[in-house]
Amino acid sequence: MFNLTFCSEVAYAVPSNPNMSKDKLKDIYDDYAQKYWGNFEKSLQQVQCNTSQESMFSLATDCEKCAKSYKQWLCSVTIPRCEDFSNNASYLKVRNAGQDFINGTSLPIDSPYRKTAATNVSRNSLIDEKIKPGPYKEVLPCQDICHDLVRTCPAALGFACPEGKYLNDSYGYRDGDGLVTCSYLGAAYFLSAASKLGVWGSFYMLTAMWGMWWAFW
């Protein structure tokens, strides 16, 4: 799913239902995120944003940065990135285990996934109620997205990241091997390896090769 109006940086697979059109799906997610955005904007208006340095909430950050990290956090939390239920990668989190699969089957009634709230339902109930995707696995949002939010926004807004077990239930870790082990906006596989050599990198390589030709001829 991509090309959303509000969460424009979202481009990944989301919990969905084959009986629902892609446009409808986009609207449900995007409208939901936008509703929360409206509330946030109202809260931010209570903060002294455009004022003298003495009165500002921080010298290290400003409201623009806070709004940007809030939007990043909001979109990656309200629109979960998902993987196949059959994928056994350790960084994935089971969600919505209590619901039937699209084909009508369900997880055994004594499945441990049904026992805890974190795996029995989705991160937000809207998905379970309106989309009904059945059980899926979520690529958790990256921890740094939450920490960025707390760091850049005024303390008065009261943001805080969970700690310990609760943190690991809600957020994931980045991985150095190029896999997308936690969700962040703009993610792509093997990004670091490839971006070291941009499109024009190939031209440098050609130049180097020609140089060698030239030297040995």
Added chain:
Amino acid sequence: MRRQYAFLQYYLTATIIATVLLALSSVSVAEATDGQDHGSSVQSRSNLGEQDLHGGAGFSAALGSFNGLEMRDNAIENGELDLFRREYPSDATSMANNEFQPGHISVGAVQHYYIKKEVVNTKSSYKGKGLPPFITPKGQVVSADDWNRDLQKRQETNPIFISLTTCSKPHANKTTDPGSFPQLKLWYSVSDSLTEPGPGKDMSIQKVVTASGGYLNVTIFTTNDIYLGVSADNSSQWSGEYDYQIAASVDESFHAVHDVNNLLFVDADQTSALLVTNNLTESQKNSSNYHEWMTIKPPFTMFAHNINNTALVGLDRSYCALNSLSNLGRISNSTEVGMTARGLGNYPKEQFYLTGLSPGSTYNGILAMQGNGTKWDNGIVGGGGQVYAAMNFTTKRGSSSP
């Protein structure tokens, strides 16, 4: 124009002296005028280009003057005077600049080509506007033309770029490794005495390059005729014909392969996948370069191919093979391809939205360029297409049962 002809005359005189004293044929008018050409308009460039087509002009004019003939401006245009009668193999095909020859060759056969020195000494063609440059966040411009110009200045003799792409492989006689067919070979002579290079000839006066992934290229620095041979090794397991394209260019390789990965997998669902190129520029959002990239006709294309399908094994570096054999064909539909600033750094990149894929399947994604990205086909510099390294991506199986 008048002033340039005057320059030309001075250089001609210089050429004559040099030619007579050193008796060297390689100093041509084309090279002597090179310095004057910078900054001149496209029109004058093409005029000079026409004269240069008579490759040996410098020499024939020099000979004319030696014979006491009067030298005029249009002396250049008066046909060439060939000192040596050159004989080309009767079964060989002549090759032109920036034009591919389609070839069909049987397993075990050899075919011959030659490039006349008039073609070898053709001056570089105007390449067209090309793509906008890559600009770094600090404003540094990285363009393909910069190094190209430097390189041309360094060379004393012109580089000739020969490239060959295999478009189809022969038939397997029995079940065998689909990539085990003999890759085509290109032989080139390094002596005028060998006009039909190929297997079994004296290796001290010829060289050979073997294709890999259905592609080979070689750069030859010379001002003389070039003799080439294309061969397909004998094989008991394969029979029939290969299709291929062979091309020569004085500008840059007509077919190009860049063994770097510039295609990134964003994500997929059961039947569709989203891929993007690396950032194509990293200039400021309000700059004209940024705007140019965001509004450009998407220059890249890509091919997608299910890895269980073996049609492309051994041919995945060949543009013509990809174009005719890949599962999903060339991804060109305008609803599937476009420019975007979404993702890494919010800089311009090209995105591909592939649909109609099979669930739970792994595909090869191969970024490519039709021709040089803005123009393609015969007569165009780099018109044969460019291919980047293949990458893999996998679609989701679908959330049916655990």
